[in-house]
Amino acid sequence: CKPVTILFGRGTTESGIPDALGGTVGPALRTQATKKGWAIEGIKYDASLAGIYCLGMPGGVACIDQLSKLVQRCPNTKVILSGYSQGAMVARICAAWSKEPAQKQIAGLALFGDPFNGAAVKGVPKENVKTWCTSGDGVCKGDFSISAAHLAY
Template sequence: MKSLIFLLPTTAFAALTSITQNDVKNGGGCKAMTVLFARGTTELGNMGSIAGPPFVTALGVMMGGAANVAVQGIQYPADVPGFLVGGDKGGSQLMAQMVGQVRAQCPDTTLVMAGYSQGGQLVHNAADMLSAQDSAFVSSAVIFGDPNNGKPVGKVAAGNTKIICATGDLICAGQAIILAPHLSYGANANEAAKFVMSNMAAGGAAAGAGAATKGAAAKGAAARMVKAKYFIS
């Protein structure tokens, strides 16, 4: 029977800050950027603490303030059985549904799908469920500590995806063993955020869009390019 093995000192865990974010669920209005983030196995809240909060904090700085970024954590059990079957089914479906919801409600936002560990499995699974139009709306997909390392992220353009795997992270090698490198991804927050900002400036959401959505996507991308011009560092 497979199980998830933790081999690390307790000091490796990050501090718990901003572990729950519900901007989309609470109807906070459309922002220049929207981030859907799925936390890792056993993490608390709906954002976790290791990769999610540092990542969205970095994006807030680069976007000129957190008020310009809507953040929604994906609520799902984040338990070991979910990880072992390739990612929680319900959480994957919820993430895919939220992509469509954001596209319908905020067509000019820059949409980012992101996840850490099992949350990365959810990103892969959700991306596989997206329509062509929803896939084209995803400006960036970012995964930290990807258990599905090496696999495409659904129909999201390869140039719009970034997989970050630390040296020595056995989760990225397909093994269910947690070592210290798997808990280090807060250090990659700026790297990931800069990738997202670069895609935003390039109009990533317009890549591969269908004829019915290209005009709106291009209009939104043009406006976003102006914003990104000032905020990339």
């Protein structure tokens, strides 16, 4: 177990093979986590179009289960929940609905292309939630329009 573990949710329709990190943000995040000596795990969920219509709930439920197993396995790791696009919604749900002891190990959220940009996350101090949105990314404005800006992370 590493001192910090990132649980990352990939964007809609991004491949879950081989490591559930997708192809837009996940690989670069893995590189940075590895440099810091941190662990990173992809959240194992479908990342389908149907998940968007449920505002990420199926992935959020999967993340809650994965987080619970992680903290049982690594009781001293601090967890950063992260996600891109639909994965950002998944991370938000996971943070808001996780129970103790998992909730206590959440150090913060790192969200990319977040459809709920700027919204509070239940149980997580505002200063521990960081969102990155590129200029012109309509998804960050909540309109779910996929543009070049949304794919530029």
